[in-house]
Amino acid sequence: MGPIKIDPARAFEEALTTQRKLAVALQTLRDVDDVHFGVTDKEEVYREDKLVVYRFKGERPPSAKVPILIVYALVNRPYVVDLQDDRSLVKNLLARGEDVYLIDWGYPDRADRWLTLDDYINGYISRSVDAVAKRIGVKKINLLGICQGGALSLCFAAMHPDKVKNLITMVTPVDFHTPDNMLSNWTRDMDVDLFVDTLGNVPADLMNQCYLMLKPVRLNQQKYIGLVDILDDKVELENFLRMEKWIFDSPDQAGEAFRQFIKDFYQGNKLVKGGLKIGAHDVHLGNITMPVLNVFAEQDHLVPPSASRVLGEHIGTDDYTQIAFRGGHIGIYVSSRAQREVPSAIHDWLAKRAL
Amino acid sequence: MGESPNPDWMNQWQALARQYTNAWQDASRGAAGAQPSAAAPMEGFEQWSRLFSSGAGGQGETIERLIDSTKRYATYMQSLLAVATANAQGSNVPWGNAFAQGFAGSGGGTPLFEHPAARAWREMAGQGGNGFASFMGALRAPPNADLGELKAWLNLPAFGSARQHQEHYQKMAVVTVEYQEQMSRYNALMLKASQRGFELFEGKLAEREQPGRQIESLRALYDLWVDAAEEGYAEVALSAEFREVYGALVNAQMRVRAQVQQGVEHIGSELGMPTRSELDSIGERLQALRREVRERGKGAGDGLADEVARLREEFAAIKAGAKGTPQGAGGATKAKTETEPQRKVGSAKKHAPRTRAVPTAAPAPKKVQAPKKVQAPKKVQAPKKVQARQP
Numbered sequence: 001m002g003p004i005k006i007d008p009a010r011a012f013e014e015a016l017t018t019q020r021k022l023a024v025a026l027q028t029l030r031d032v033d034d035v036h037f038g039v040t041d042k043e044e045v046y047r048e049d050k051l052v053v054y055r056f057k058g059e060r061p062p063s064a065k066v067p068i069l070i071v072y073a074l075v076n077r078p079y080v081v082d083l084q085d086d087r088s089l090v091k092n093l094l095a096r097g098e099d100v101y102l103i104d105w106g107y108p109d110r111a112d113r114w115l116t117l118d119d120y121i122n123g124y125i126s127r128s129v130d131a132v133a134k135r136i137g138v139k140k141i142n143l144l145g146i147c148q149g150g151a152l153s154l155c156f157a158a159m160h161p162d163k164v165k166n167l168i169t170m171v172t173p174v175d176f177h178t179p180d181n182m183l184s185n186w187t188r189d190m191d192v193d194l195f196v197d198t199l200g201n202v203p204a205d206l207m208n209q210c211y212l213m214l215k216p217v218r219l220n221q222q223k224y225i226g227l228v229d230i231l232d233d234k235v236e237l238e239n240f241l242r243m244e245k246w247i248f249d250s251p252d253q254a255g256e257a258f259r260q261f262i263k264d265f266y267q268g269n270k271l272v273k274g275g276l277k278i279g280a281h282d283v284h285l286g287n288i289t290m291p292v293l294n295v296f297a298e299q300d301h302l303v304p305p306s307a308s309r310v311l312g313e314h315i316g317t318d319d320y321t322q323i324a325f326r327g328g329h330i331g332i333y334v335s336s337r338a339q340r341e342v343p344s345a346i347h348d349w350l351a352k353r354a355l
Numbered sequence: 356m357g358e359s360p361n362p363d364w365m366n367q368w369q370a371l372a373r374q375y376t377n378a379w380q381d382a383s384r385g386a387a388g389a390q391p392s393a394a395a396p397m398e399g400f401e402q403w404s405r406l407f408s409s410g411a412g413g414q415g416e417t418i419e420r421l422i423d424s425t426k427r428y429a430t431y432m433q434s435l436l437a438v439a440t441a442n443a444q445g446s447n448v449p450w451g452n453a454f455a456q457g458f459a460g461s462g463g464g465t466p467l468f469e470h471p472a473a474r475a476w477r478e479m480a481g482q483g484g485n486g487f488a489s490f491m492g493a494l495r496a497p498p499n500a501d502l503g504e505l506k507a508w509l510n511l512p513a514f515g516s517a518r519q520h521q522e523h524y525q526k527m528a529v530v531t532v533e534y535q536e537q538m539s540r541y542n543a544l545m546l547k548a549s550q551r552g553f554e555l556f557e558g559k560l561a562e563r564e565q566p567g568r569q570i571e572s573l574r575a576l577y578d579l580w581v582d583a584a585e586e587g588y589a590e591v592a593l594s595a596e597f598r599e600v601y602g603a604l605v606n607a608q609m610r611v612r613a614q615v616q617q618g619v620e621h622i623g624s625e626l627g628m629p630t631r632s633e634l635d636s637i638g639e640r641l642q643a644l645r646r647e648v649r650e651r652g653k654g655a656g657d658g659l660a661d662e663v664a665r666l667r668e669e670f671a672a673i674k675a676g677a678k679g680t681p682q683g684a685g686g687a688t689k690a691k692t693e694t695e696p697q698r699k700v701g702s703a704k705k706h707a708p709r710t711r712a713v714p715t716a717a718p719a720p721k722k723v724q725a726p727k728k729v730q731a732p733k734k735v736q737a738p739k740k741v742q743a744r745q746p
Contacts, residue, residue: 003563004450004570008439014573015432114642182592189602198609217584224424244417
């Protein structure tokens with residue numbers, strides 16, 4: 001008995017079904033509206049250069065006294081946390097009474113090529129934190145750093161522990177030299193000085209190609225063959241297209257910040273090895289003394305769990321909690337399981353530390 | 356095995372493909388201007404390409420990827436259908452042959468397996484610089500060229516008045532050849548990844564021989580292959596060898612880009628155009644200036660805050676003292692103390708510390724002469740762009 005038992009009649013039907021779906025798709029795709037993001041009403045509370053800090057408006061006033069400021073990665077757009085009505089981390093946090101703010105970095109252009117990590121962390125993030133704190137009338141706020149934004153938040157919290165009441169990190173790389181970190185392996189022998197000196201800002205398309213190459217067959221081919229299955233379902237198709245649009249809606253990366261991030265984090269692994277300096281500040285994770293919640297994804301192909309789960313070993317607080325989420329790097333914001341589990345986990349953890 | 360299909364299934368397949376193709380054409384002839392053509396199984400997908408390239412709006416790129424993938428998948432299905440039919444009629448065609456055929460794209464189809472990572476690199480060469488991809492294609496070294504010998508010739512010293520130009524073009528050719536060398540090494544690793552993927556695929560198939568675990572659909576077989584291909588790729592992509600080859604490839608490509616930019620810059624300079632180096636230099640200075648201004652402003656701001664804090668303490672002390680002083684003692688003058696820094700810039704005004712107090716029976720407080728010191732509006736130069744907005 002061989003491993004393949006494909007009935008020709010069934011296979012033939014399978015092929016015809018694919019044909020039929022493609023035929024129907026011509027109409028479905030024409031009926032699909034242009035996809036939009038950001039379902040939750042929000043107001044602008046702070047603006048500087050291309051950065052805007054938004055406050056999200058819930059259906060009722062927040063019960064939490066200390067706001068959460070979401071610091072998203074520089075490499076993608078932050079609206080994935082509020083993608084659509086039934087896939088919104090923001091909406092679910094608001095529903096639980098949290099007061100949620102978000103930094104939108106905008107799209108850096110050549111004018112931003114010389115922005116350094118110091119400009120981003122001790123500049124933009126610091127002033128955003130101040131603006132939110134001042135607005136509420138508190139001295140410290142809660143910081144929620146996601147992915148690269150988590151690494152930036154760790155640096156900020158280590159340099160300015162007096163401004164952070166609670167720190168939450170999601171899918172955040174901490175140890176960049178774990179053996180299963182593909183991106184890290186690829187960047188280790190890159191001459192990043194030559195790279196940035198040549199490119200200036202790092203083009204978004206180039207970054208996207210790099211991410212697609214992490215799982216080249218799955219992300220470049222299988223995903224689209226799977227798309228055939230839902231070509232006759234307008235709602236599912238719109239969900240797919242919305243996610244697709246987000247994936248490829250990436251900002252260019254400011255050259256100097258990129259240079260330092262690759263050198264110090266990916267190549268030097270200084271966040272855990274030590275020796276990291278941001279502007280005039282030395283960054284020691286041991287200075288992170290506030291409570292920390294670390295949420296990572298068990299099937300994360302961008303930030304392997306091993307890169308995240310070591311955080312507790314390096315920070316200075318005794319109040320450390322980590323949650324392993326069953327899902328991937330993007331599923332942690334948009335999957336139906338994430339909607340049920342992640343906002344509740346964050347809210348419950350914060351509520352215990354509200355006093 | 357289930358019921359055999361009509362032996363003439365290929366004709367059926369083509370007829371159906373023609374039927375769908377015609378339907379697509381009928382539906383879109385007016386809008387997309389599609390031309391009727393002889394339908395073949397692949398023709399439907401080609402029609403797709405043409406229809407959506409002009410009318411997919413914001414979904415154009417997604418449609419392109421969909422079409423590319425489905426074309427490859429159709430090739431794969433066609434190969435496997437042929438084997439399934441032949442075997443159902445008593446032949447014993449190995450499934451591996453079908454895969455090999457499907458992956459190679461024989462019979463005019465699109466190959467299923469051209470490693471996407473290798474393809475991505477070709478596309479990446481064109482990212483971030485218009486025309487760079489075609490430039491790279493034009494400079495491709497001839498096949499079977501002795502690249503070492505070619506580089507030796509290109510490294511010959513230049514002479515004469517055009518020496519600098521010649522050196523530039525020689526260097527351009529050298530870095531291009533080096534890029535091709537690195538690309539070859541990278542492609543060799545992609546081939547290795549593919550081979551490893553097939554080995555793993557065979558292993559996965561072997562695990563499915565028991566009844567109940569067998570592969571019964573084209574999609575299931577494809578998905579199993581994808582799992583194996585990704586595992587094979589990951590083994591290679593996480594290796595130290597890949598790290599070295601990938602780094603060398605990126606660096607080689609950047610050297611080509613840098614050399615091209617140098618040439619463009621030279622031409623721009625000759626024509627009196629502003630060059631990228633000049634703009635970068637201005638940008639760098641501007642950013643440094645912004646930091647300096649912000650630092651100065653921050654220093655002034657901190658000093659002011661400290662001073663206000665000191666004044667508040669002093670005032671609190673006076674106020675406390677006044678409460679303990681008998682009515683009328685020290686004079687009944689109503690001391691109106693107002694400490695209101697006259698900030699006018701941006702957010703500073705909104706958040707300026709306002710200390711307004713009217714002690715009713717305090718002596719004229721000599722110490723509370725802060726307003727002059729606090730009135731340092733020039734120092735409070737909160738950058739104009741930093742505007743905290745109130746809700």
